[in-house]
Amino acid sequence: MKPVACCLLLFLTNAAFATPRNLEHLYVSGSEYVRLAEWCEGAGFFLKWNNKDRELEVRGPARLNLEVDSRKLEINGVTVLLALPVVNRGGVALISAADVRTTLDPILFPKKTAKRVKTICLDAGHGGKDAGKTVGENYEKKYTLLLARATAEMLRREGFKVVLTRDADEAVELPERPSRAAREGADLFVSLHYNAGEAGLRGVEVFCMTPAGLASSNDAGSQAEQAREPGNEQDDRNALLAFELQKSVTRGLPVEDRGMKRARFEVLRQARQPAVLIEGGFLSNAADAKNIFDGAFRQRMAQAIVSGIQAYQRAIELKTETN
Numbered sequence: 001m002k003p004v005a006c007c008l009l010l011f012l013t014n015a016a017f018a019t020p021r022n023l024e025h026l027y028v029s030g031s032e033y034v035r036l037a038e039w040c041e042g043a044g045f046f047l048k049w050n051n052k053d054r055e056l057e058v059r060g061p062a063r064l065n066l067e068v069d070s071r072k073l074e075i076n077g078v079t080v081l082l083a084l085p086v087v088n089r090g091g092v093a094l095i096s097a098a099d100v101r102t103t104l105d106p107i108l109f110p111k112k113t114a115k116r117v118k119t120i121c122l123d124a125g126h127g128g129k130d131a132g133k134t135v136g137e138n139y140e141k142k143y144t145l146l147l148a149r150a151t152a153e154m155l156r157r158e159g160f161k162v163v164l165t166r167d168a169d170e171a172v173e174l175p176e177r178p179s180r181a182a183r184e185g186a187d188l189f190v191s192l193h194y195n196a197g198e199a200g201l202r203g204v205e206v207f208c209m210t211p212a213g214l215a216s217s218n219d220a221g222s223q224a225e226q227a228r229e230p231g232n233e234q235d236d237r238n239a240l241l242a243f244e245l246q247k248s249v250t251r252g253l254p255v256e257d258r259g260m261k262r263a264r265f266e267v268l269r270q271a272r273q274p275a276v277l278i279e280g281g282f283l284s285n286a287a288d289a290k291n292i293f294d295g296a297f298r299q300r301m302a303q304a305i306v307s308g309i310q311a312y313q314r315a316i317e318l319k320t321e322t323n
Contacts, residue, residue, distance in 0.1 A: 025097060028087055033094040036066075036086070043108070047093070056086065056093055062108055068093070071217075072259070075107060078247045079259035083214045102211045106236035107243045112318035119161040120309065121181035123191035123267060124148035128171025133196035135283040141169065143292050144192045147280065150302035151192075158306060178270040188241065188309065189275035191267050194292060195282045202285040203256030206246040207277040208238035209269065210262035217261035229269040237274035241312050245276055248308030253300055255281065255291070274312075278305070 022042070023034040036056065040047045045060030058064035065074040071082040080103060084096040095104075124144040126132035132140025145166070152162040163184040165177045172180075181189045195201070209231035210216045231238070242260045250257040258279075268275050280301060281288035291297040 023097070023100075026089075026094060028089070028094060031084055032097040033084075033087065034097050034100060036093040036095045039095065039100055039104075043104075049093075053088055053091060066093075066095075073099075073103070075243070076247070078243065078250060079257045080107075080243065080246075081217045081259045081261045083211075083262070098211070098214055102214070102235060103239055106239040110240050110315050111236065113316050114318045115187075116317075117160070117187045117309065117313045119163060119184065119186045119188075120155055121163040121165065121184065121186035121189045121273075122148045122152055122155075123165040123177050123181075123189065125191060125193040127166050127169055130171060133194060133283050135196060135289065138283055138289070138293070140194045140196075140283060143194055143283075143298075145169065146295075147192050147298055147301060150298055151190075151305050154302050154306045155309070158310070160309075174266040175270060177267050178272065178275070182272045186273055188312075189267070189271045189273055190245075190305065190309075191265075191275070191277040193277060193279050195279045196284040197282060199284060199286075202282050202288045203258040204246070204249050204253075204281055205258035205261050205279045206242045206249070207261050207263040207265065207268065207279070208242035209235065209271070209275065210264050211235050214262070216263045217259075218263070226264070229264070231269045231271045231275060234271070234274045237316070238268075238276065240315060241274045241309075242276045244312040244315065245278060245305060245308035248311060249278070249280075249301065249304045252304040252307065253291075253297075255288070 023038050025032045025034060027033070037047045040058055045058050047056060047058050050057050054068050056066040063076050066086045068088045069085050071085050073080045073082050082099045082103060084099060087094045126141035126144060130141065132144070134140070148164060152164060155162050163181060163186055165180050166172045178189060212226055212228040212232050246260040249255065265277055268277060281292050283289050283292060
């Protein structure tokens with residue numbers, strides 16, 4: 001066995017050891033937690049405390065930064081919102097077992113496959129009578145379609161087949177969007193949207209389906225008794241795809257990183273393939289809106305989405321050794 005292959009085998013073996021079911025579970029406010037240091041040891045990471053036991057720095061195959069009593073996690077500088085906060089119990093950092101299982105493991109140790117990503121379904125949010133977010137004379141439905149068309153063109157140039165849930169200003173019911181992706185045999189589902197809110201809010205966030213039993217990111221991190229939906233069949237891949245897209249967009253463009261998040265949007269609940277929903281900026285923010293309306297910036301956003309999809313493909317690709 002070659003040295004590189006040997007190192008990879010050791011790395012994957014460590015990752016398998018680090019799964020939550022192999023770690024001692026402790027309970028905090030009724031939720032299962034594990035010792036972060038124990039997970040780090042099994043996964044090939046090194047943990048140290050910073051800033052008077054308030055901040056945690058994890059180094060190894062990736063760089064992680066966490067804060068006590070916070071759900072904010074940074075993986076290689078990319079913001080990810082955990083389901084539950086990291087806690088400090090007597091100088092011991094604890095992280096929820098659910099976050100190890102549904103966030104850390106899928107992103108850091110993705111399962112490999114020989115299957116290639118060939119068909120992408122792009123879903124331009126809203127359309128027809130549903131204008132989406134509206135700021136003055138600017139309608140979300142217009143800019144999601146422009147972004148979908150630009151992204152589709154680039155994906156096709158890269159050899160992907162593209163399915164559009166709409167290619168005109170037409171109404172498409174929410175259940176029909178993931179259904180269309182399934183009928184066309186799409187390997188990924190990417191829904192494109194823009195935000196609106198208070199004037200100070202800006203930036204990009206990528207959502208994937210909330211795992212069953214956990215609360216969505218905007219629900220204050222509490223536990224939630226939610227049954228499994230069709231979209232939960234791809235929980236691991238959902239998280240990885242969302243992370244790679246969040247990373248690609250926020251690293252490639254001058255936008256604020258609002259983080260990879262979870263939600264139970266209908267198009268995510270019903271998706272039969274790995275699925276994400278991208279909120280590409282705030283129409284209500286002057287700086288974001290300037291970018292959203294700019295055709296050249298839209299091309300850059302489209303390219304970042306394509307690059308994120310390609311990074312996802314590389315992350316899951318089972319490479320065969322050639323002579």
